[in-house]
Amino acid sequence: DGGITQSPKYLFRKEGQNVTLSCEQNLNHDAMYWYRQDPGQGLRLIYYSQIVNDFQKGDIAEGYSVSREKKESFPLTVTSAQKNPTAFYLCASSSGEEGQPQHFGDGTRLSIL
């Protein structure tokens, strides 16, 4: 079945450490997105990529970095510059065509040790 796979499901970060969250999709979608979800705040866009080798900052990109070297993969690195990283991180993809919905992975929950 086609879908989006996020790993790991749970991740713990030590102070000063960078961690990378994986997102892989086999839907042949061009566009991919990273969101952060905090309680009571809905979803906020971190980064998005419309096509391979191109990505753009979203609303809360500070302290995060991404790469898009392959169409299927869009990893997110939470750097030590992100002082409040504890959250639920969601990856999504879409065809990029107008009106098409985004499809989501099951998320990674990141906590600070």
Next chain:
Amino acid sequence: AQSVAQPEDQVNVAEGNPLTVKCTYSVSGNPYLFWYVQYPNRGLQFLLKYITGDNLVKGSYGFEAEFNKSQTSFHLKKPSALVSDSALYFCAVRDIWMDSSYKLIFGSGTRLLVRP
């Protein structure tokens, strides 16, 4: 700027009763509206969308939504609620960025609790 609001943090309904989860929007141009559902520790699942056409949109799991242009609303409805419908529901509106790419702006979410 596009925006969407979900005025209720939580909606409580008895099983078998009709349910409504409210959403209002503010957009320039034609609105593209979406509803998603999220179960605990899971990603969002797409329920339905309004792009154009009939104001009543039917979606997954028996849900439907009514688009009302004059009231700028897109309320989610179901004629008979199930306990298994208990989840977090998000309304979203499409936004177009300067590079012509599309993104979604999400509401803050409404928790639906269906009691037996």
